[in-house]
Amino acid sequence: MANHTAPITDAVAVILAAGRGSRMRSRTPKPLHRAAGMELIRFPVDLLAACGITRTVVVTGPDNADAIASVLDDRVTYAGQPEPKGTADAVACALAQLPEPPPLLVVMAGDTPLVRAESVRNLINEHTSVPGRRMTILSAPDVFADDLGRIERASVTSDGRVGAVSAIVEAASRPGFAHGPAEVNTGVYCFSGPWLAEHVGSITPAPSGELYLTALAARAADRGDDVAAIPIALADEAIGVNNREQLSAVETVLRDRINRHWMANGVTISDPATTYIDGDVSIGMDTVLLPGVILSGQTAIGEDCRIGPYSVIADSRIADRCRVAASFLEGAQLSSDVTVGPYSHLRPDASIGAGVHLGNFVEVKNSTLGSGTAAGHFCYLGDSSIGAGVNIGAGTVTCNYDGVDKHVTSIGDGAFIGSDTMLIAPVHVGAGAATGAGAVVTNDVPDARRAVGIPARLVPRKDKDRESN
């Protein structure tokens, strides 16, 4: 959703993701936890790319390096931090990968998914517009967050201007600190590369033994090197994901941003509070989302659709003018003008042709339905290939499983499957053929013929084939 800007080729970005993430209390590495369906580590990578940065180094730890690489692949390069000795040590590990420090280094934590590209572009502009600037910190004013680093400034000047940055004070260094709003460190910084390379290796460890990158603010201030902090516009950008509660706070903010994005792009969302849209979803103009809709994973919805109320659509593609009510779709493909539900379940590789009608309690799995086919009432269609213009009667079951193997059912164009037909796969019902209500079809039915009974046998058709039988 971010706009891309001109590439900044003399900058390198570093994303810190080697921490243990122990506050998550999880077997899953923190960077792989998801918000709005996307792994947390994808957010800073997408953000920096949207800011025009062409080279990004991700610092990983021994426990999460493979997992992170499986998500990001070759979009970035990697630096390993053998032990999580602190954010300064992580940056040093990234610098060790570079032949020489670049003029501009953008450093950010891997666990702040709400930072917006606009804010980082402002940070870069501010940093690069001041000659001799060593460190510029993206801060957030008036935030109630006891676990973030707090920006200390020289006292407010007599004319009311806020004083210069003197330090970043970490939460661990201020026990008993009164709760209250403060200007806090978002964990996004610009550095002069050579200055950072000179100082990052000589930080005094905190009482915990950790090497804090944020100690560089006081280092710069004490030496008279130029350090500044610029506040972001939206306080929620500062939320970092250290625990599950913060993960859900991030999810809430993202959901609101995503819903507003789609409304601005011509999608009606009648109740945003109960509408959940993942970050990778796309939705066409004039589609209406009714209350209780969850669109997740790699889902694409066309134009003029009506989805909901109460539907879950995961990893599915839905073309224009479809209607889905109170149904569950996963890995399904719908052509245009399809109606589904209420209460139907489309499972992986359900491929539904144009104008198909699937009514209530219809389950479709690994099946292709041709255009104009209808299954209005409870039935199971699995491992089947069904032509166009087929009528599937209520209670029809493709009996695809013999207890050992799965078998295929095929039905030709224009066939009429009577109510409560059991199709014992592998079996074929020909084009224009018919089955009687309650038929158990164990043998193929030729084109245009009619089969009835248990097991089904061919009988003359009143309409078409009386003469030939």
Ligand code: UD1
């Ligand atoms: C850090 C900042 C804090 C800031 C906050 C913003 C420091 C010391 N503190 O605190 O000022 O307000 O981020 O969210 O930097 N990491 C490594 N290697 C390590 C340690 C951490 O790569 O040895 C990574 C983590 O995976 C994480 C990031 O650095 O992505 C920040 O570390 P974290 O422990 O979450 O720091 P915070 O306590 O949130």
Ligand code: CA
């Ligand atoms: Ca953090």
